[in-house]
Amino acid sequence: xxxxMKVLAIVISAAMVFSLAACNGLGGKEETTDEPGxxxxxxxxxxxxxxxxxxxxxxxxxxxxxxxxFAHHKGIVEMKESLGLKDNQIIEKDWxxxxxxxxxxTAIQELIDEGCHVIFATSFNYxxxxxxxxxxxxxxxxxxxxxxxxxxxxxxxxxxxxxxxESRYLAGIAAGLKAQELETPMLGFVAxxxxxxxxxxxxxxxxxxxxxxxxxxxxxxxxxxxxxxxPEDEGxxxxxxxxxxxVVLGQHSDSDATQTVAEKNGKFGCGYNSDMTPFAKDAHLxxxxxxxxxYYTKAVSEVINGEWKPVNYYEGMNVGxxxxxxxxxxxxxxxxxxxxxxxxxxIADGSLVVFDDSLVDNKGNKIVGxxxxxxxSDEQITGGINxxxxxxxxx
Amino acid sequence: MTQTPLTKKASASEAPIRIxxxxxxxxxxxxxxxxxxxxxxxxxxxxxxxxxxxNPIEAYKLILRGAFVGSQRNPLSSIQATVIIFVPLLxxxxxxxxxxxxxxxxxxxxxxxxxxxxxxxxxxxxHSDLPHFVLIALMFFAxxxxxxxxxxxxxxxxxxxxxxxxxxxxxLNYVAIYIVKYLETLTSxxxxxxxxxxxxxxxxxxxxxxxxxxIGWLLALILIVIxxxxxxxxxQGYEISVVxxxxxxxxxxxxxxxxxxxxxxxxxxxxxxxxxxxxxxxxDYTLSTGMTGGVGxxxxxxxxxxxxxxxxxxxxxxxxxILEKGSGVMQSTLSISAAATDVLQGIILFSFLGGxxxxxxxxxxxxxxxxx
Numbered sequence: 001x002x003x004x005m006k007v008l009a010i011v012i013s014a015a016m017v018f019s020l021a022a023c024n025g026l027g028g029k030e031e032t033t034d035e036p037g038x039x040x041x042x043x044x045x046x047x048x049x050x051x052x053x054x055x056x057x058x059x060x061x062x063x064x065x066x067x068x069x070f071a072h073h074k075g076i077v078e079m080k081e082s083l084g085l086k087d088n089q090i091i092e093k094d095w096x097x098x099x100x101x102x103x104x105x106t107a108i109q110e111l112i113d114e115g116c117h118v119i120f121a122t123s124f125n126y127x128x129x130x131x132x133x134x135x136x137x138x139x140x141x142x143x144x145x146x147x148x149x150x151x152x153x154x155x156x157x158x159x160x161x162x163x164x165x166e167s168r169y170l171a172g173i174a175a176g177l178k179a180q181e182l183e184t185p186m187l188g189f190v191a192x193x194x195x196x197x198x199x200x201x202x203x204x205x206x207x208x209x210x211x212x213x214x215x216x217x218x219x220x221x222x223x224x225x226x227x228x229x230x231p232e233d234e235g236x237x238x239x240x241x242x243x244x245x246x247v248v249l250g251q252h253s254d255s256d257a258t259q260t261v262a263e264k265n266g267k268f269g270c271g272y273n274s275d276m277t278p279f280a281k282d283a284h285l286x287x288x289x290x291x292x293x294x295y296y297t298k299a300v301s302e303v304i305n306g307e308w309k310p311v312n313y314y315e316g317m318n319v320g321x322x323x324x325x326x327x328x329x330x331x332x333x334x335x336x337x338x339x340x341x342x343x344x345x346x347i348a349d350g351s352l353v354v355f356d357d358s359l360v361d362n363k364g365n366k367i368v369g370x371x372x373x374x375x376x377s378d379e380q381i382t383g384g385i386n387x388x389x390x391x392x393x394x395x
Numbered sequence: 396m397t398q399t400p401l402t403k404k405a406s407a408s409e410a411p412i413r414i415x416x417x418x419x420x421x422x423x424x425x426x427x428x429x430x431x432x433x434x435x436x437x438x439x440x441x442x443x444x445x446x447x448x449x450n451p452i453e454a455y456k457l458i459l460r461g462a463f464v465g466s467q468r469n470p471l472s473s474i475q476a477t478v479i480i481f482v483p484l485l486x487x488x489x490x491x492x493x494x495x496x497x498x499x500x501x502x503x504x505x506x507x508x509x510x511x512x513x514x515x516x517x518x519x520x521x522h523s524d525l526p527h528f529v530l531i532a533l534m535f536f537a538x539x540x541x542x543x544x545x546x547x548x549x550x551x552x553x554x555x556x557x558x559x560x561x562x563x564x565x566x567l568n569y570v571a572i573y574i575v576k577y578l579e580t581l582t583s584x585x586x587x588x589x590x591x592x593x594x595x596x597x598x599x600x601x602x603x604x605x606x607x608x609x610i611g612w613l614l615a616l617i618l619i620v621i622x623x624x625x626x627x628x629x630x631q632g633y634e635i636s637v638v639x640x641x642x643x644x645x646x647x648x649x650x651x652x653x654x655x656x657x658x659x660x661x662x663x664x665x666x667x668x669x670x671x672x673x674x675x676x677x678x679d680y681t682l683s684t685g686m687t688g689g690v691g692x693x694x695x696x697x698x699x700x701x702x703x704x705x706x707x708x709x710x711x712x713x714x715x716x717i718l719e720k721g722s723g724v725m726q727s728t729l730s731i732s733a734a735a736t737d738v739l740q741g742i743i744l745f746s747f748l749g750g751x752x753x754x755x756x757x758x759x760x761x762x763x764x765x766x767x
Contacts, residue, residue: 095734386588
């Protein structure tokens with residue numbers, strides 16, 4: 001039997017070699033028949049609404065109920081409904097590990113093979129793979145759009161994100177007032193990534209600034225899980241913060257574990273991505289949330305109309321891309337509503353800048369902003385915040 | 396054996412069923428049993444698909460289509476992607492089989508791959524101006540060196556202090572991951588401040604391609620033959636199996652057991668390191684914690700299912716790759732959860748393993764003794 005198996009194995013190996021060799025031949029032929037310039041540049045030609053296909057890469061499950069992927073999936077569904085697209089025009093790939101290049105490449109290739117005209121990749125580490133695909137001559141007619149990164153090209157690849165730190169600041173006000181009500185100047189933060197990740201660290205700093213605006217002596221302790229989605233670790237980190245004495249917890253992590261642990265301990269918290277009140281109604285104050293549908297609808301309708309431009313998208317509360325979830329009346333401290341509304345209005349009219357010229361890191365260094373009036377520039381915000389501000393410390 | 400009467404007597408008071416190794420199984424029967432296993436595995440998976448309210452035949456068709464049939468504009472994309480999954484899995488399986496043949500439980504394929512990749516990445520990041528072939532050759536060498544180093548660490552402690560290599564190799568996987576995480580924080584390695592990811596390789600440090608896929612596939616196929624010959628037709632290969640059967644016998648025969656163990660793990664680690672280098676230089680073009688895709692663990696299954704035969708490993712790794720690539724397409728086409736496709740793969744694998752068990756072992760029902 002061993003011999004037979006061996007023969008079988010050899011035959012299969014040989015078949016693979018030949019098929020690959022054949023691939024080579026075919027590949028060459030294809031290139032010669034494919035005249036350059038026959039592909040219309042992405043975004044320049046209108047695509048009938050009935051024919052457009054949209055591909056999406058998600059890092060966790062689309063069946064998840066409150067976190068990051070939930071928010072993106074909800075945005076995609078909103079886009080589908082508001083543009084009147086059919087189910088089979090949207091292809092969503094979930095559980096694509098953004099640290100696994102092979103899985104990312106395969107998933108993007110499959111979306112291309114399915115005939116997608118637009119591909120949205122929702123997690124940071126998809127970035128380089130998206131860039132490579134976008135650079136290929138044969139895919140110049142496809143729009144590649146990447147969330148939360150910093151790369152783009154002038155033809156068919158852009159990135160999109162939002163000023164979530166504005167909502168984080170508002171959530172910080174609610175958190176600070178709650179801690180003040182409890183007379184405990186100790187707050188905790190469950191962070192998916194360490195200080196080197198600007199998206200997470202900027203969020204922590206903004207939350208802390210919000211807290212300090214109402215409760216100056218409050219301290220924020222940070223516990224890092226090292227993973228975007230790890231409900232068990234998030235719960236453990238939350239518990240460790242509570243054990244340290246923290247009474248209100250914030251989070252930048254993709255599940256609602258932080259909030260449910262806070263509730264179990266009779267503590268309070270600010271969620272993230274979606275309104276987490278239904279999952280921890282006795283603990284949750286409010287959450288910075290994303291309305292990704294705003295961007296997805298805009299981008300896809302531009303593609304349909306042939307008016308898409310490779311411009312990076314970075315918006316905030318002004319267009320409704322981000323927001324603060326409704327304040328939970330059962331948990332917030334008195335006066336929260338007024339304070340939050342006041343700050344929200346001040347952000348909207350420009351009189352309040354979250355990252356202004358007063359930033360000092362927790363080692364005492366003054367942060368020099370490169371933007372207007374010494375505030376942080378957008379570039380510094382998206383990629384340069386790798387320090388905790390004063391009052392923020394690692395657990 | 397002298398024990399025979401003893402066990403016979405004991406069997407009367409033993410459990411009524413015991414498990415015994417099948418002996419004298421004809422090869423035709425063994426093949427038939429394995430084919431049956433394969434069919435059973437597919438059927439078991441089919442039942443699960445049906446339970447989800449999908450048509451199993453359609454689903455399997457989708458898997459095959461997803462693994463082999465590309466799109467109109469790129470007819471080869473699917474098969475290329477399948478090969479990309481296949482290559483590291485096969486190489487690592489072969490690497491592990493060296494250690495397993497010696498009954499050395501190398502559970503550290505992941506770590507050896509990562510450290511190999513890290514060594515190779517050093518040259519890709521800091522010496523990318525070298526001539527292409529020199530650079531690639533250096534990266535191959537560095538990859539093998541890194542993997543060998545990571546494989547030899549636990550082996551050294553094994554032969555010196557008889558530490559438990561299963562735990563040691565396993566834990567080193569996590570050390571390797573954290574080394575990469577540490578590198579992500581260094582200015583000289585990371586791509587850009589504020590983001591934890593390592594620099595992207597220059598084109599010069601990328602592996603050349605044949606047939607639209609990096610040359611790793613060719614190396615993997617060559618490796619099958621080399622490994623087969625080395626393990627079955629050389630003195631060193633023979634030494635490995637003797638040590639695996641019984642270290643005492645090996646010692647009686649005058650073999651230097653420690654040296655053989657160290658040498659074999661050097662090879663095992665080095666091949667894992669090569670797989671790591673091929674992955675970062677052929678596919679990822681950067682170093683990351685998720686670069687292995689779990690093949691260091693999947694390889695263990697492949698190696699044992701193939702009974703450590705490199706040719707059969709190629710077959711089994713191919714089946715796994717087809718399943719993995721194809722089920723991704725099935726997932727998005729039928730819009731079922733990716734978790735369900737994992738369950739499906741698990742069921743099929745489990746059926747395989749179960750079938751293997753019944754092929755190799757049999758139940759013996761002991762009869763009541765009717766002694767007077």
